[in-house]
Amino acid sequence: MHTDLQYPFDPQLLLRKRKSIKRELLSTPNLMDKHIAILGGSTTHDIRDMLELFLLDQGIRPVFFESEYAQYWQDAMFDNPELAALKPDVIFIHTSNRNITSWPELDDTPEEVNAMLGQTLAHFTAMWDKLRETYHCPIIQNNFEYPFYRLLGNQDAVNIHGRVNFVTRLNMKFYGYAQAHEGFFINDINYLSADYGLGKWSDPFYWHMYKYCCCMDAVPYLAFSVSNIIKSLFGKNKKAFALDLDNTLWGGVVGDDGVENLAIGPETSMGQVYTEFQQYLKAHKKLGVLLNVVSKNEHENALAGLNHPDSVLKPDDFISIKADWEPKSLNLTRMAQELSLLPESFVFVDDNPAERAIIRQQVPGVPAPEIGQVEHYIGVIDRSGFFEATNLSNDDLKRNEMYRENAKRAELQAGFADYEDYLLSLKMTAAIKPFEGIYMSRIAQLTNKSNQFNLTTRRYTQEEIEAAAADPGTVTLYGKLEDCFGDNGVVSVVIAEEKGDALDIILWLMSCRVLKRDMESAMMDELAQRALDRGFTKLIGHYYPTAKNGMVKEFYALQGFTKVEEDGQGSTRWELDLSGGYEKKQHVIQVQSES
Amino acid sequence: MNREEIFEKLTSIFRDVFDDDTIEIAEDTTAADIEDWDSLTHIMLLSAVEDGFGIRFDMKAVQGLKDVGAMADLIAGQPAR
Numbered sequence: 001m002h003t004d005l006q007y008p009f010d011p012q013l014l015l016r017k018r019k020s021i022k023r024e025l026l027s028t029p030n031l032m033d034k035h036i037a038i039l040g041g042s043t044t045h046d047i048r049d050m051l052e053l054f055l056l057d058q059g060i061r062p063v064f065f066e067s068e069y070a071q072y073w074q075d076a077m078f079d080n081p082e083l084a085a086l087k088p089d090v091i092f093i094h095t096s097n098r099n100i101t102s103w104p105e106l107d108d109t110p111e112e113v114n115a116m117l118g119q120t121l122a123h124f125t126a127m128w129d130k131l132r133e134t135y136h137c138p139i140i141q142n143n144f145e146y147p148f149y150r151l152l153g154n155q156d157a158v159n160i161h162g163r164v165n166f167v168t169r170l171n172m173k174f175y176g177y178a179q180a181h182e183g184f185f186i187n188d189i190n191y192l193s194a195d196y197g198l199g200k201w202s203d204p205f206y207w208h209m210y211k212y213c214c215c216m217d218a219v220p221y222l223a224f225s226v227s228n229i230i231k232s233l234f235g236k237n238k239k240a241f242a243l244d245l246d247n248t249l250w251g252g253v254v255g256d257d258g259v260e261n262l263a264i265g266p267e268t269s270m271g272q273v274y275t276e277f278q279q280y281l282k283a284h285k286k287l288g289v290l291l292n293v294v295s296k297n298e299h300e301n302a303l304a305g306l307n308h309p310d311s312v313l314k315p316d317d318f319i320s321i322k323a324d325w326e327p328k329s330l331n332l333t334r335m336a337q338e339l340s341l342l343p344e345s346f347v348f349v350d351d352n353p354a355e356r357a358i359i360r361q362q363v364p365g366v367p368a369p370e371i372g373q374v375e376h377y378i379g380v381i382d383r384s385g386f387f388e389a390t391n392l393s394n395d396d397l398k399r400n401e402m403y404r405e406n407a408k409r410a411e412l413q414a415g416f417a418d419y420e421d422y423l424l425s426l427k428m429t430a431a432i433k434p435f436e437g438i439y440m441s442r443i444a445q446l447t448n449k450s451n452q453f454n455l456t457t458r459r460y461t462q463e464e465i466e467a468a469a470a471d472p473g474t475v476t477l478y479g480k481l482e483d484c485f486g487d488n489g490v491v492s493v494v495i496a497e498e499k500g501d502a503l504d505i506i507l508w509l510m511s512c513r514v515l516k517r518d519m520e521s522a523m524m525d526e527l528a529q530r531a532l533d534r535g536f537t538k539l540i541g542h543y544y545p546t547a548k549n550g551m552v553k554e555f556y557a558l559q560g561f562t563k564v565e566e567d568g569q570g571s572t573r574w575e576l577d578l579s580g581g582y583e584k585k586q587h588v589i590q591v592q593s594e595s
Numbered sequence: 596m597n598r599e600e601i602f603e604k605l606t607s608i609f610r611d612v613f614d615d616d617t618i619e620i621a622e623d624t625t626a627a628d629i630e631d632w633d634s635l636t637h638i639m640l641l642s643a644v645e646d647g648f649g650i651r652f653d654m655k656a657v658q659g660l661k662d663v664g665a666m667a668d669l670i671a672g673q674p675a676r
Contacts, residue, residue, distance in 0.1 A: 012642075012643070012646040015639060015642060015643065016608070016611045016612060016639075016643045016646075017611060019614035020614060043638075045635045045638075046635075046638070046639065205653075205654055208654060209638075209654060209657060210638045212638075216638065216639075216642040217642070217646075
């Protein structure tokens with residue numbers, strides 16, 4: 001990750017050095033190409049440049065379509081061949097209150113104001129509906145910032161003729177559309193402009209000189225916000241915190257000062273500010289973010305601190321607590337391995353700049369934000385957008401529980417000499433079925449998040465997943481696994497297409513949280529059965545190597561396939577002959593299936 | 596800040612913005628002399644000059660800019676922000 005692009009960044013530096021920063025970022029290996037359409041209601045040139053930098057920093061290389069000046073509506077409503085040719089993966093509609101064409105007048109009746117509101121909304125909803133229908137891809141839409149003047153002063157917020165009131169009502173309508181439509185996201189420039197300072201954000205100089213709806217220095221913040229939504233859509237969110245303890249979760253050093261002298265709790269100002277930070281972190285558990293400790297401490301001192309009666313976070317709130325004297329980079333890497341996560345899924349939070357520097361150097365890809373003083377920890381972490389929530393699934397809400405269940409499974413396993421006995425003791429049941437309605441969002445999410453156990457690393461939007469499910473020439477399967485400790489949810493996804501007498505497996509992935517449970521064999525058994533039922537005599541598999549999927553290089557060999565092709569990049573093609581029938585491979589999971 | 600110092604600083608800003616370390620500017624340099632200097636990079640350039648010198652141009656002044664010399668005049672006449 002490029003240090004200049006981490007929040008809090010220097011907007012002027014990014015604007016000025018964009019070309020050289022872009023050159024550096026383009027040399028990053030394994031960039032994923034994404035097609036992004038920017039439909040602007042004002043100038044978008046610098047927004048595009050800044051968005052490009054932030055996306056590159058997330059490993060996404062954007063290919064842009066950019067509307068001619070203020071042509072957002074025309075490009076959406078009347079097919080623009082250039083836009084169609086791009087086949088956008090994401091559409092960003094950059095409008096602002098400068099694009100609101102009719103405003104209430106003081107002598108308008110309430111009915112007239114309502115009609116005006118309806119017309120303004122219809123202008124937008126017609127465009128969104130059209131774009132959804134034409135391009136089947138996620139849409140990101142700015143809400144409206146407040147106007148930069150208030151004719152009615154404070155009453156502007158209350159009176160139906162006030163522009164502040166009008167913008168507020170319009171924004172609520174936008175949120176209503178977003179709540180009712182999947183794949184539609186609001187870029188909250190109302191919050192961004194308030195946070196930045198509305199007066200500076202809306203400096204009319206930039207509108208009248210260059211037709212920019214915000215000032216130049218605000219552009220990187222706007223682009224950063226959009227990039228956070230996009231990276232989240234493509235599975236680039238962070239998943240876990242690795243937290244220091246002393247002077248990060250509480251004031252003082254527990255080993256030196258003693259538990260009773262730590263600053264935490266309601267008694268002092270310093271105690272209160274750490275309490276607020278702990279509450280902020282704890283709230284992340286329900287987002288599915290895993291909390292972990294990496295601290296240089298005696299283990300018992302670490303636990304004693306967390307058991308302080310005023311500590312909001314208790315030892316049970318953490319999945320993993322590494323408190324010893326090993327280098328933090330080593331502990332973080334080990335922790336990632338133990339939890340089957342990639343190191344770059346973590347956010348490292350430490351008050352000590354030296355520790356942050358070591359992590360950045362030793363574990364590339366792990367952000368170690370410059371959090372400043374304790375009263376600013378929340379502000380910096382929150383604005384970094386690590387966990388931007390674009391599709392909160394039930395799995396996210398339950399993730400902490402699942403990881404704790406995994407810890408219990410590990411305990412159980414230790415008691416069994418024979419691995420198969422252990423698997424049988426888990427009393428696993430799986431549902432393996434074609435994609436169905438309630439799981440579409442989770443399935444799309446998995447295709448974007450899974451990197452390690454993923455044979456072809458094809459990413460799908462929810463719309464594409466639904467299209468695959470509806471296609472008669474495609475076999476789709478999801479696998480959901482339960483055991484005696486709990487429900488793991490949907491953990492495996494397979495898509496295969498008819499190709500002559502064969503079924504060609506174009507997507508095969510599994511969540512690493514169910515590694516070594518024979519779930520992959522259960523999926524293969526089901527796929528082979530369905531292939532035979534449809535009269536196919538062959539399965540074709542592919543492995544496309546990435547930086548992260550080395551673990552499945554020999555997956556098809558283990559499943560009894562024969563390698564038939566290998567190219568210079570290490571991509572391989574495999575076949576399994578079904579003409580002589582197929583013998584089921586797994587016997588430890590009870591499978592429930594239907595067509 | 597004397598004129599020489601202003602030009603020195605302007606040169607470094609121009610080189611950053613146009614990403615070209617060989618750019619030399621003079622009093623009579625205009626957009627026609629620098630390949631990438633179009634209306635879009637002009638915005639970026641003015642913004643970088645404002646930030647570099649800690650000043651703000653007003654609309655009226657920006658409208659009248661005819662060459663780099665005029666830009667330097669404007670900078671020299673500006674009180675610091």
